[in-house]
Amino acid sequence: MILEKNNGKNRKKERRKRLVKFKTPYYVIHEDELDENFNKLKDALETYWNNYIIGYSYKTNALPWIIKHFDSLGCYAETVSEDEYNLAKLIGVAKNRIIYNGPIKTKNSFLEALQNECIVNIDSQREVEWLREVELKKRTVGIRINFNIEKMCPGQSQCPEEGGRFGFCYENGELSKVIKSLKEKKVKISGIHLHTSSKSRGLDIYRAIAEIACKLQKEFELDLDYVDVGGGFFGGLPTKPQFDEYIALMENILSTCFDKTKTKLIVEPGMAVIGAPVTYITRVIDVKDTEFNRFVITDGTRTSIDPLMTKSSYFHSFEIDGPREVHPNQIICGYTCMEHDRLFEEKDGPTLQSGDYIVYNKVGAYTMCLTPLFIKYFPDVYVEANGNLKKVRSAWTPTEYVQRSVLE
Template sequence: MGLIEGKSMELKTPYYVIHKEELDSNFKKLKDAMEKHWGNYIVGYSYKTNALPWVIKHFDTLGCYAEVVSEDEYNLAKLIGVQKNSIIYNGPIKTKDTFIEALENGCIVNIDSQREIEWLDEVEKAKRTVGIRINFDIEKMCPGQSQCAEEGGRFGFCYENGELSKVVRKLQEKNVKISGIHLHTSSKSRGLDIYRAIAEMACKVQEEFRFDLAFIDVGGGFFGGLSTKPQFDEYLSLMEDILSKHFNKERTKLIVEPGMAVIGAPISYVTTVVDVKDTEFNRFVVTDGTRTSIDPLMTKSSYFHTYERHSDKERIPKQVICGYTCMEHDRLFTAINEPELSVGDKIIYDKVGAYTMCLTPLFIKYFPDVYVEENDELKIVRNAWKPEQYVMNSMI
């Protein structure tokens, strides 16, 4: 890894910057909230949110477990040196070999499919200890806030239709220890009501099944790094009030699996204006960045952004900021009545660390450089891909 001193040094755009001090400060707020409200806890960093090797290794050094949902992510955690029993293995597409290995290594494994139940027959009896992911009607509990509304979520074993009860009985017949429950649910709001519902469901399940639980896994989906949104302390305080009525803090760990909450805010994407053109309809400002690098699914309507202009210019009624791709809808935003942008000016997009690097397509250009900023110095932690990296492992 090379070191580039001084942020003023000209770097080749586009590139990402991980602001380490902001990342660490935000993560400390999460840990402080966990310590305050449930001292017996585990933070599992969500690999799917951003699995850049520097990022996942850094969260490992901060004491996080690796929260993984596939064979590839499981093996990546091992490759970067995560301790063999510091992995949380979730999701419905585990492979049989890694499922068995994870249990034998003492990992936290939350089952999410019928085939995993059958695989338990091939696990040493003493190692048959699992968590169960629970599917429940979050839309009914939080109207208008769930992602799937009347269609319902597809992960876990359904509480309402009795599927969870069947799975519990089947596991008990196999002498499998149920050590935890996993209640992560996706929401549109990321609001406090979602976590109130999760905590209430955990208590409801405990009342019915009387488990001897080593952990409650509430998943992720929190806000983080935004002063205008709910803070970690608010989420944890709310869940503490509910969960502590049915669970002993010293006996049962609380697991959180943040992704966006800890990695979304502290990453920026730096681009440069490469051309300006006028048409009958618009002034188009073309940059060497692309919307697909900060909004891969192209669902957002606005982005946090700032400018670095070479000089002050007159205001322009309308400037359409575009990316480098050949897609007409690679338009990032429209600047209304703002100073004129010229070739060489920079546009910096902030809070773009979640679901960007892992979803960015290899379309027209390849992965850009990534730097870590600390003490006003930049250290490169991923070199931009070139054609040599693109054809690697391909047969020509």
């Protein structure tokens, strides 16, 4: 028992040594945890639908090291703009291993992607018109489907009253018109893209996606190379649905109308694979008592882990020296001049002081790519592997901020 306590103390000391070694704030990507989580997704696909493509969602976190790492793991690049499409090419993704989605493709990148035999899912009427300029043998696209997910999963969609805005609407006949138009243009419909945003990320959403895929296949007599179910899964949280639950559920439905050996299942995870294995390290720089509260000021900011400031709690822990008295209430704040840069209230926790560390966990999704250049610039990013940290992005300084600007 004494040995276990000593080992625990030693681990804490070692961790603190590593924290002190680097200037805060900074992100750490835990490579082993990332790979372990990714392999769970891969194993689920190989078990239930061993004819698949994993497309990593660039918009979730497009840090160059991250997207290059997912490329090395065999992922396609899932991109939704010309910038993301060109970024994939720049880091060396094979030209035919890019998935091109979204409503803001440019004409030139759209035509190039088809020429390169990328997976292109059309989302707008203008893309249908652009197909006239594509040689016949390259006219192969998927279609983004707009369907009433709220009707199928009451209370779980993000826009229950207004409906989703992406893709061609099935219920009002727009999808039928587009399919007819594509056939007239001698376009091969290679797949359907069914990603839908939900509040729940629950299994019911993917049951509905699989059911609508089968319904469309039968109604329009589609011979598809792939069914793209998009992303939106949970990942890295033991209390939430696991990858094998999502894939097994969809396999049970999709296998009734699609042949696994002929039709690929495409998934486009973002948060599910990069959300959990990233932490954000901050340090207490001041403690201030007022008439109303004790404010703990840190050199981090809420906008670096919750850019839209919508969350009410965060996975966090403290790294402090020795035992401390309990304080009834402390408000942990960021460095910005915004009053609402307040991260959380710590009730009946250790009394914090300057030099203490606050570590935020599971912050890899929609953080680095959405962090504003407000007051301070982008922080350092490290990758942890085998206990060692390697810097993969240096913090921005005014030099990086003014690049490509005209000063006179």
